[in-house]
Amino acid sequence: MNASHEFILRVRNLRTHFHTDQGIARAVDGVSFDIPAGKTLALVGESGCGKSVTALSILGLVPHPPGEVSGEAIEFEGRNLLAFSEAEMRRIRGNEIAMIFQEPMTSMNPVFRIGDQIGAVLRLHRGLSKAAAREEVLALMQRVGIPAAESRLEDYPHQMSGGMLQRVMIAMALSCHPKMLIADEPTTALDVTIQAQILDLLRVLQRETGMSILLITHDLGIVAEIADEVVVMYAGKKVEHAPVAALFAAPKHPYTRGLFASLPAMQQHRQRLYAIRGAVPAPTDFPAGCRFHPRCPYAMDCCRRDEPPLLETGDAHRTACWLHDAGVMAAQGKAPGLPPEAAP
């Protein structure tokens, strides 16, 4: 592996817009990040901030129309996926990049038996014979912890619980030895004890196979448990990017800090919760300047006017907020940085 393969995926200035009746929805608007080989990068933020659209853009699955994907590049092992044809993307998907989603049921065919569905993937992508595929399916199902796997080969999807189906999805995802797994809210629909099983499984499989994971979640607890790096999105923009320990130790963007402060787990029992005022704006109607400014307790004049660039605030910690711009803050006679107290 040479130096350029230190990152399995490099997303460069990705823009994905949708042409809707209400206008142009700038769902993803100039987002960049790199995923180091063998590591897990988490994309976090509240609903509608563009996490899923980012994933679909990487996979070439954004419906067109109304969607339109542009940007500098989506480099996967040095190849620019944005320049790939649909046929080429089909070979990447499921082979080199696998994906699992929140609702495993919607990705399964309800009228085929579980064993046949996984088998079909193996025969298509790896050209295995029927018998060899069956052997491999069984091995995969055992590997993802499906008890009594042999008898479950004959099950239809509706006969399985949500947790078991998600294991089946992971088995299918693994079947072609992908280099990267994109997991969009893979445990959001599951109960907490089942979620713990699935997160554990992902961790073990990553250790065994060395695959990289792009994990999409709104749950900061899950981020803390399995991510190496975190990208925080708000209204189609990357607002903060840091190694997981750095982000949790000291979030730098007012939105990220607000998210943390809103968690009931972070408060003393019955203490009033911090709440970010207002709501996420519609993607056809993002505010000018910093898109967070109408909800931000620190918004300054420049925030309403100019979009903040991504600023380095320390070791590999970057954030898009004017509070960290030395020039802007000096003009106000202040030192750069997030003020110590979060005003409710």
Next chain:
Amino acid sequence: MTPDLLVVQDLVKHFPVRKGIFSRVAGHVRAVDGLSFRIPRGKTLSLVGESGSGKTTTGRAILRLIEPTSGSVRFDGIEVTSMNRQDLRALRKRMQIIFQDPYGSLNPRMTVYSVLSEALRTHRLPQATGARDRVYELLSLVGLPPEAADRYPHEFSGGQRQRVGIARALAVEPELIVADEPVSALDVSIQSQILNLLEDLQQQLGLTYLFIGHDLSVVRHISDSVAVMYLGRIVELGPVEAVFEHPVHPYTIALLAAAPVPDPARKRRRILLPGDIPSPINPPTGCHFHPRCPDAQPGCARCETPLIEISPGHWVACPVHAPGAPANA
């Protein structure tokens, strides 16, 4: 001591499972299987547990939105389960419910004004001019601007819709509110707005809450006491500090350990429960939890598991970890 507003005793709700063309009853879903708890006036008790544990069924059976199979529900000393329709109607002014997604229960063709004035009318509350003032009073109570009155449900965000749902419940000036996963569908920044609102309203109006949730940090935040449910039964019940700081039942311990904690430095002391949550149609014998329990003993598949009081107000249904005779045997 505050008197109990709600006292639930041995509440049972079984649903028949029908099979085949003759709709033969093939078994029963034992959704709620003998539940007892009490809520003092002005306090919050939470039911927490995973899917199929019977939380929603319990909430609805208490309000008799579904008929309980057996057991007793006493509201302010009055038996609810044997009440006739007319008395029940009167009682519904005192007990209300809010849902996870109020959208499903809000008529999309009615403005918020009509929704709220209808709620006032069905319960024969102040007419005409009185009603008008009351609608605006309700809106301000839940933090919505007066203009909200003329808008339709789809024009609101999830958090605002939940405010409308709360305003509708408050229209009749209830004393008890069953809140069934009221913040589960909301993003975290909006969730805290609604939790704060629920707590403010409790303070202001002296409300009593039966709060149903699955997010442990939310439940911990809002509750005075907590009942942990598993397959239709309470496995642990007590003051919120006791249950969260000193959990005793192996299921409670595993549930708390399974919840991801937003702290990357924390060492996981995770207890991975094996297997799936069994179906409540044919729940395991003895202690329902025994097939997944890390501490199960041979007897657990057979024994009865009554709640035993291990310290004042802290009850545990586990003969291994809370042995002893029932308190009032």
